[in-house]
Amino acid sequence: MTNQIPRTMGQQFGRRSWAEPWKIKMVEPLSMIDRAGREKALAEAGYNTFLLHSADVYIDLLTDSGTNAMSDRQWAGMMLGDEAYAGSRNFYNLEQTIQTYYGYQHIVPTHQGRGAEHLLSRSTIKPGQWVGGNMYFTTTRLHQELAGATFVDVIIDEAHDPSNLHPFKGNIDLNKVEALIQRVGAEQVAYVSLAATVNMAGGQPVSMANVQALRQLCDRYGIKIYLDATRLAENALFIQEREEGYADLTIAQIVRQFCSYTDGGWISGKKDSLVNIGGWVAVNDWTLFEELRNQVVIFEGLHTYGGMAGRDMEAMAIGIVESMQDDYMRSRIGQVRYLGELLTDWEVPIVQPVGGHAIFLDAKRFYPHLPQDRFPAQTLAAELYLDSGIRSMERGIVSAGRNAQTGDHYYPKLELTRLTIPRRVYTQAHMDVTAEAVKAVYDAREQARGLQMTYEPRYLRFFQAHFKPL
Numbered sequence: 001m002t003n004q005i006p007r008t009m010g011q012q013f014g015r016r017s018w019a020e021p022w023k024i025k026m027v028e029p030l031s032m033i034d035r036a037g038r039e040k041a042l043a044e045a046g047y048n049t050f051l052l053h054s055a056d057v058y059i060d061l062l063t064d065s066g067t068n069a070m071s072d073r074q075w076a077g078m079m080l081g082d083e084a085y086a087g088s089r090n091f092y093n094l095e096q097t098i099q100t101y102y103g104y105q106h107i108v109p110t111h112q113g114r115g116a117e118h119l120l121s122r123s124t125i126k127p128g129q130w131v132g133g134n135m136y137f138t139t140t141r142l143h144q145e146l147a148g149a150t151f152v153d154v155i156i157d158e159a160h161d162p163s164n165l166h167p168f169k170g171n172i173d174l175n176k177v178e179a180l181i182q183r184v185g186a187e188q189v190a191y192v193s194l195a196a197t198v199n200m201a202g203g204q205p206v207s208m209a210n211v212q213a214l215r216q217l218c219d220r221y222g223i224k225i226y227l228d229a230t231r232l233a234e235n236a237l238f239i240q241e242r243e244e245g246y247a248d249l250t251i252a253q254i255v256r257q258f259c260s261y262t263d264g265g266w267i268s269g270k271k272d273s274l275v276n277i278g279g280w281v282a283v284n285d286w287t288l289f290e291e292l293r294n295q296v297v298i299f300e301g302l303h304t305y306g307g308m309a310g311r312d313m314e315a316m317a318i319g320i321v322e323s324m325q326d327d328y329m330r331s332r333i334g335q336v337r338y339l340g341e342l343l344t345d346w347e348v349p350i351v352q353p354v355g356g357h358a359i360f361l362d363a364k365r366f367y368p369h370l371p372q373d374r375f376p377a378q379t380l381a382a383e384l385y386l387d388s389g390i391r392s393m394e395r396g397i398v399s400a401g402r403n404a405q406t407g408d409h410y411y412p413k414l415e416l417t418r419l420t421i422p423r424r425v426y427t428q429a430h431m432d433v434t435a436e437a438v439k440a441v442y443d444a445r446e447q448a449r450g451l452q453m454t455y456e457p458r459y460l461r462f463f464q465a466h467f468k469p470l
């Protein structure tokens, strides 16, 4: 393991070593509305980029979720959709692909990731239990809490420091897991919720050594590990690059090995798997599988479609295979790094090292004059849209929500604005335009005043909250 994070692969090898392993066959026109139009659109959206109309957005970096461009192979697969209510052949193809690439035995399809989280949480958590996880994810933690668990963050401290260069900032701190077990008792820990990569920490990876050590620890206490494998293929590239002994393994081999240390996992297919909708949960234990398969018919659909059309299952099966091709993954992460390097060269504060799916602007350092309850990251997302029509999103105090007991805001250490890169959608020139826009907003940073929240929904407030400028 090395603490030296290579910049581009190109610099590492002395020449450019990646380009997209595809060419463009179909395009979707983009246009930008003028400044007055953007001001009106943002005011109507309550200064929340989630509430903008997509037609008013120029470059859309809100999320990498469901925004993927599918390949010609996947579109061809859509035509092979077997829309039978029960036993669609696309389900069996998807099931086999998941068994091959992730190694889990029993698969339950769901309409997207949170459907899987819902089923798994209901089936594995008894009210009053605890779940330890490597930093929370919004929907994951909410489903665990709704099932009656208390969530405890057990990620390493380095993850909360946006300039710490630890190569695996997604790792679990085993001492924190051990402390939780000592405090509440092993039988009260429903499971360890492991995510790779860690979205909220900046798309930061987990090392193979960490999941191996976690497995040993959990085995000593009889505790299960369930893996949020939503971006595990991206995580695998970091293991291949940074962890000793993995340089000669393929992404697919690394993914399969990683999953082997866990008892089951789930996915939002809208990320790694290169589709626009879909998800699944998969486990090795037959009894738990029976429970999940029973729950899925209540909340999602029959256990051979789980809320997806046959054609969507076919597209995801093909997308899983494409997502684990090494040249694809190098270009995927290479593009994210390219944007990160431009911003770093211009001394814009971002989370380092650059993670898998996004660049995270460090709003606390961007706007040091704004206290956290003036929503600096939300402000930055609003300013970036006003400047350039580029849509980003808040990952800070608004996303963190409130403590259910005290009603106070959670004050997360990280106050970030996320520029999320959709897969196979934008070109390098779009990355240049984005970097220039961020620089312009940075140069005007002293004028930012912050926001006040004027409407707050009860759950996952970042999606629908309204603000007004101060």
Ligand SMILES: *Cc1c(COP(=O)(O)O)cnc(C)c1O
Pocket (backbone or CB within 6 Å): 065, 112, 113, 114, 115, 137, 139, 140, 195, 199, 228, 230, 231, 267, 268, 269, 270, 271, 278, 279
């Ligand atoms: C997106 C996401 C989810 C939830 O999946 P949806 O498909 O949006 O419901 C869960 N975990 C992680 C890490 C995610 O990024």
